[in-house]
Amino acid sequence: MAERIFIAEDDDSIRELLRCTLESFGYTVSDFADGQALLDQIEPACLPDLVILDIMMPVKDGLQTLSELRQREETRDLPAIMVTAKDAEIDKVRGLDLGADDYITKPFGILELSSRVKAVLRRSARGGRPAQVIQIGDIVLDSGKVVVYQGKQELELTNKEFKLLSLLMRNCGIALPREEILNKVWGYDYIGETRTLDMHIRSLRQKLGDDAETPRYIKTVRSVGYKFMEPSRTAGGDGA
Incomplete structure (x- = not known):
């Protein structure tokens, strides 16, 4: 990564x-x-x-x-x-x-x-800085082993879901535009509809036990895209 x-x-x-x-x-x-x-x-x-x-x-x-x-x-x-x-x-x-x-x-x-x-x-x-493992809340993403854990449970993610979650977690707190997410996860020559992104976000939320109305992790930023937040920081803000 x-x-x-x-x-x-x-x-x-x-x-x-x-x-x-x-x-x-x-x-x-x-x-x-x-x-x-x-x-x-x-x-x-x-x-x-x-x-x-x-x-x-x-x-x-x-x-x-x-x-x-x-x-x-x-x-x-x-x-x-x-x-x-x-x-x-x-x-x-x-x-x-x-x-x-x-x-x-x-x-x-x-x-x-x-x-x-x-x-x-x-x-x-x-100097020992971790480069492959990210932990936010109870979610641990290991890009070296290509696995994601929520608590002690390993989540079964598709390749695109893993790449999408990795991109969001590595930019946690930053609102990523939909076009940027599509480019970086699906490639610059990707010409599919942005509904594909929405479907993957919905699937990720389901696997994380996230509620679209009151999300703990993945928030929709209106007119922009999505951002990943620490659970303690998701109250209020941009809206779901």
């Missing part, structure tokens, strides 16, 4: 370049226009494998964002790469002192970015 990367970058063109480049290398990417937006999407039960933070951003800059990540228990060891247009030594020192794992200065090459991301992810894997 692809590693999950969060990007915070206020420049739309650079953020799009980062996202498209990393997705082309097989990573799952979520991007944000400032550090606070990224922090708001951090779910303790479903952390990204890496964050990439631009230093100069509105609302909350990269150094402030990194500082807050390092203060939180669940993200204290979350791998982070700092990105900035500045070449001042003091910015590098401040980032590294706050716990950044690496530093890259704009403009940068695609191969350099890929190399640095791979290196940081390799180091974090040696």
